[in-house]
Amino acid sequence: MKPSDIFKCEKCGDCCKGYGGTFVTEKDIKAIAGYLKTDHKSFIKDYCYMSGSRPVLAQQKNGYCIFWDKICTIHPVKPKMCKQWPFIKSVLIDVNNWQIMASVCPGIRIDMPDDIIGECVRKELSKNQ
Ligand code: SF4
Numbered sequence: 001m002k003p004s005d006i007f008k009c010e011k012c013g014d015c016c017k018g019y020g021g022t023f024v025t026e027k028d029i030k031a032i033a034g035y036l037k038t039d040h041k042s043f044i045k046d047y048c049y050m051s052g053s054r055p056v057l058a059q060q061k062n063g064y065c066i067f068w069d070k071i072c073t074i075h076p077v078k079p080k081m082c083k084q085w086p087f088i089k090s091v092l093i094d095v096n097n098w099q100i101m102a103s104v105c106p107g108i109r110i111d112m113p114d115d116i117i118g119e120c121v122r123k124e125l126s127k128n129q
């Protein structure tokens, strides 16, 4: 079984709306700020809000990520969190998170045994370290 057997993005954009906020790492900030031709400080001020001590991408009034406009407008440099979705660590901690995520993501297949889901998530995470 390959990761693409259990998830295929349908490009609906639902994961770019609401759903707990998108954290950006220092590496993400550097890449996105460079792509937007701005600097670190201005990027945080113009495109993020702080969640505790961590910057999170701001949202538009309609609830979508500030970079969503029918497509992801920063696709080549989108944050690690977006690149990894839905193959994220929290699924390895509790496989039920896969089913919970499926309720907001139509691309996720839920008719798969837990061991296959775990195997695919581990495979994808090892590629994206
Ligand atoms: S919610 Fe799922 S299917 Fe829709 S765009 Fe996001 S990853 Fe793709």
Ligand code: SF4
Pocket (backbone or CB within 6 Å): 015, 016, 017, 022, 057, 065, 066, 067, 068, 069, 071, 072, 073, 074, 075, 078, 079, 082
């Ligand atoms: S950065 Fe792109 S992929 Fe990530 S939440 Fe925003 S619009 Fe969606």
